[in-house]
Amino acid sequence: MEHRIVHALVSVDGQYVGTAPPFEDAIPWWGEVADLTAHLDALLGVPTAVLRVAPTAGQSQPGGHVRYHVEAYGTPRAGVLDPTPPSDWAEIVRPQPLRANWAEIGGPRRMVEWAGGIVPLAGKPVQVKTWNLSCLLRLPISDGLAWAKATSAFASADGDIIRHVRACDPSLAPEPIAVDLERRWSLLAHAPGEDCWEPDDATVELVLRRWVSVQGVLAHQVGSIDAPATPSNGFPAALDELVERVAADLTPADREGVAALTARLPSLLSQLDSAGLPHTVVHGDFHPGNWRSDGLHRKIVDWADAYLGHPAADIDRLVGRVPPEQGALAEKIWADAWRATAPGSDPAAAIAPMAVLSKLVRGVLYQRFLDNIEPDERIYHEGDPLAMIREAVEAI
Structure with missing residues (x-):
């Protein structure tokens, strides 16, 4: 590369x-x-x-x-x-009204000062990542490391979502040391181990079963969770809006594909509804690179993309990032876990329609990014909504 x-x-x-x-x-x-x-x-x-x-x-x-x-x-x-x-x-x-607070003059320094007022720093902070959606700082402290993370005003605050998750499963996500919800700043304890880019089957099963169990509990708490929502049964309107926003870039073939997708949406939504799964917290970027393991403990990290929506979006994201054999195993484990969590549901019925609908969810999210970030930063996501429409068409 x-x-x-x-x-x-x-x-x-x-x-x-x-x-x-x-x-x-x-x-x-x-x-x-x-x-x-x-x-x-x-x-x-x-x-x-x-x-x-x-x-x-x-x-x-x-x-x-x-x-x-x-x-x-x-x-x-x-x-x-x-x-x-x-x-x-x-x-x-x-000055730019959509500029992120960490991209302002003095922004990263203010994050460090905030974190240092909560945990004494024992060395030089390291800025690990910064872009239109977040800023991540690694902070040496007396007994190891902590992490300060800022997220966009239209995204989830890592620490706040994690608090809800840990109330259900205390070891499934890093400990939030402090959260400034107004500025969407989180101070998080370090999650030891390595990123699970190539997880073994035992890790896949353990993480999936625990996360589904948490989602089942959080489904009863969505009204009190500070996270953005995406369409559930509003996909036709979402597709219409996306198509309108990218109209100038649509080819004749694109328009034919959109017409075919529009015609299929009622059937896809009926299949999704038949699964009987609840509206809940969705991680939003549920791939094994966002899992950490030290060989004994597994944690899910990076919650900035979390939103309120259909839980099948997470299994769709995971299956797309692991080998086919492991993806099939993950689908089986996920369906079994949801049948235990939501008796009477048919989780497997959600997998096929979500393979299409998840692309529209991501298209909506990408358009939300573009609508809420300053013009210079849109370079990261220009073209993504159209790409998601095309992927959804290819998946029908």
Whole structure:
């Protein structure tokens, strides 16, 4: 995969001080910034944080050339930066009503100060990720690590969702140390172990059964949970809205596919309803890379995409990220778990229609991203709603 070439536009207290020499980062994903800031810290001699991407014409991730607005916390080493401001600097720092709070001047530093007021820090914080949906900081503390995470105003606050999950199963998610729900900041205990990108069957079964059991309880609490909702029986309206938003990019073949999908929706929704599963919390990105295991304990992490919806969306997401044989096993375990959790239900009946409908859910979510993030950050998701419509058409 292509490396990215980083162009860092550096400011101190909002004032431009220079552009760093372009450098190559082997990690192609634009939101991953730990190596990027480590390079800049060493180059400039002061701590740095990435606020956001700056307009980067003709480029998109992964790889390629990407510009970032970087904040330096102190005076950079002399003679390192090119002091010539970019022609669009005034536009880059112009206030933007949809800008995330961590992308504002001083945003990451305020997150660190907030966390440090709750748990004493024992070393230098590391900014691990920042993009249009979240900012993640790794914080050394006296007995290990903690994590500060900020999420968008239209997303779920990790720590708040986790509190509901842990009330049902105390060890299924990391411990939330503190939550600022207004700013959607969470301070989380470290989940030891490794990400389960290639889980064994025992891990798949354990995580699925525990998560389904939690979802069954949370189904009775949805009215008190602060999480966005997505369409359940409102899919026809959702499809119409998505099609309207991407109308200019639809090809004749796309329009034929949308007509076929529209005709199938009543049948798909009838199949989904026949499963008899409740509206509940959906993780939203339920793949094994968001599970952690130390060999004894398994935890589910990264709850920012959680929403209120149909639980079959999670099994659909999982099946798409594991080998076919393991996917078939996961479907069986999931269906068995839901039959035990919701007696009289027919969970297997939800799997086939959700293979189509989950694409519309993701299309709605992607459109929500685009509607609520500042223009420069839309580069991460431009084209995603149309892509989801096409995937849904291919799945019918």
